[in-house]
Amino acid sequence: xxxxPFVTIVLSFCFLFSSTQAQEKWITDAExxxxxxxxxxxxxxxxxxxxxxxxxxxxxxxxxFIRVRALKAESQLTSDLLQKVFEQNMIRGAQRIMNxxxxxxxxxxxxxxxxWKIDESDAILxxxxxxxxxxxxxVWAAVPENLAHxxxxxxxxxxxxxxxxxxxxxxxxxxxxxxxxxxxxxLLDCKMGTQVDQNYRVLFYSTNFTTGCEKIYIGFSYSxxxxxxxLLVKWYSRSLQQLMNESSLNxxxxxxxxxxxxxxxxxxxxxxxDYYVEIWHDGKMLNSQDFIIR
Numbered sequence: 694x695x696x697x698p699f700v701t702i703v704l705s706f707c708f709l710f711s712s713t714q715a716q717e718k719w720i721t722d723a724e725x726x727x728x729x730x731x732x733x734x735x736x737x738x739x740x741x742x743x744x745x746x747x748x749x750x751x752x753x754x755x756x757x758f759i760r761v762r763a764l765k766a767e768s769q770l771t772s773d774l775l776q777k778v779f780e781q782n783m784i785r786g787a788q789r790i791m792n793x794x795x796x797x798x799x800x801x802x803x804x805x806x807x808x809w810k811i812d813e814s815d816a817i818l819x820x821x822x823x824x825x826x827x828x829x830x831x832v833w834a835a836v837p838e839n840l841a842h843x844x845x846x847x848x849x850x851x852x853x854x855x856x857x858x859x860x861x862x863x864x865x866x867x868x869x870x871x872x873x874x875x876x877x878x879x880l881l882d883c884k885m886g887t888q889v890d891q892n893y894r895v896l897f898y899s900t901n902f903t904t905g906c907e908k909i910y911i912g913f914s915y916s917x918x919x920x921x922x923x924l925l926v927k928w929y930s931r932s933l934q935q936l937m938n939e940s941s942l943n944x945x946x947x948x949x950x951x952x953x954x955x956x957x958x959x960x961x962x963x964x965x966x967d968y969y970v971e972i973w974h975d976g977k978m979l980n981s982q983d984f985i986i987r
Contacts, residue, residue, distance in 0.1 A: 720748065723858070725763035725828055730854035732847075735759075750851070757844050758835040759851050766829040772803045775822050779831050784809055787818060790900055793980050795879035797821050797832070798916060800857060804881065808838065808898070817841050817898055819852060819882065826859050841884075842896045849882065849914070878917035878924075880972060880979040885911050893953040900984040904962040910955040911970055911982065920946040925973040926954045931983075932966030 720737060721728040724746065731737070731750050735757075738749045742762075750759040762779075772794070780787065787809035794803050800823055807818040815838040823830040832855050834848035886895040887906045895912035902909055911926070923941035930937055937956070944950060952972075963986045972979045 720750070721858070722746070722748070722763070725830075726826060726858040727761065727763065727828075727830065728856050728858060729759075729761060729832075729851065731759070731851055752844075752847070756837055756840055757848050757851075759848065760831075760833055761855070762831040764829050766824050766827055770824060770829055772822050772824060775824065775829050775831065776803060776805065779820070779822070783831075784818065784820075786810065791883050791980060791982060793880060795881075795979075796877075796916075797823065797855060798853060800825065800855075806883065809835070811835075815839070817845070817884075819848065821852065821855070825857055830855075838898060841898060842890050842894055845882075845894075853881075878915055878919045878974045878977075878979065881914045881916055883911065883913040883972070883980050883982055885909065885970075885982060885984055889953060889955075892951075894951070895953070900982070902963070902984060902986050904965060904986055906963070907960065908955045908957045909984070910953060911972075912951070912953045913972060913980070914949070914951045915979070916949045918946065918948050919944045919950070919974055922975040924952060925971075927971045927973065928956050929969050929971070930964070930966060931969055932964070937968075 716733040717730050718733055719728050719730050732752075734753050736751045736753075740747045740749070745762055745764040748761040748763075751757070780789070784807060787807040789805060789807050791806035792803070796802055797804070803822040805820045805822070807820065809816050809818055816835045817838050818833060818835050820831060820833040823832065832852055834852055836844040836848050884895045884898045885900055886897050887899070887902065887908060887910065888896040889910055889912065890896055893912065895910050920943075923943050925939055925941050927939040928937045929935065940954070965987055967983065967985055969981055969983045971981045
């Protein structure tokens with residue numbers, strides 16, 4: 694269908710690089726074959742949950758919570774089953790808002806995001822499900838939803854430091870050169886809301902919007918080099934079965950970055966209904982996110 698002429702979409706991309714001033718340290722576990730880097734100020738606790746080994750890492754103000762759950766992986770264990778067990782037993786009641794197979798800087802992984810109410814407070818969860826070399830890992834972070842703009846970078850940085858002590862066994866990258874691997878574009882994070890900060894990062898995450906909100910933002914970060922082909926963002930009305938608009942942007946010749954796009958109603962109320970937005974690169978859909986306008 695022809696894109697709707699009354700909806701305008703504007704994309705702005707901000708590629709951010711930061712250096713960490715705080716001292717950091719590696720947490721290494723030879724038994725389950727992984728390591729992860731955390732700030733020196735974080736507390737750490739190691740426990741057993743049956744046969745699972747659980748590592749809990751916490752910021753001094755308790756606003757950044759990181760956990761790595763590692764266990765022996767039986768041959769019949771799949772990402773679907775690992776995710777199902779974790780969702781039912783560990784984060785029961787959490788609402789999944791993103792789910793995509795990809796990688797964690799070269800480690801094949803399923804990336805998921807959730808909203809979750811804990812002790813009457815709302816939290817945002819970022820979870821990676823990994824099955825490699827005879828082990829399964831659930832690497833996840835939680836930050837308060839109302840403080841996500843302040844703490845999400847710290848949580849993302851810690852999760853992104855996760856490494857295996859041995860080479861990933863999957864052949865997903867077999868035969869690729871280092872340059873080819875770095876060029877593979879994978880969405881790492883995807884959030885929606887009605888406001889952004891000065892760095893164009895989405896504030897106050899939500900997938901439920903009112904008819905009167907003027908702008909709806911989607912922010913995301915990605916790994917890989919997207920320079921060869923533009924990134925595309927496509928907005929759809931599921932209720933009307935209509936492509937509302939799409940736009941593209943050529944990115945710098947750099948490995949990884951952060952993207953932000955928004956759609957505006959130009960002052961006219963939105964139609965109530967179900968919507969979704971897709972992010973594409975090089976003919977491949979990187980993510981599809983549902984949202985509702987009521």
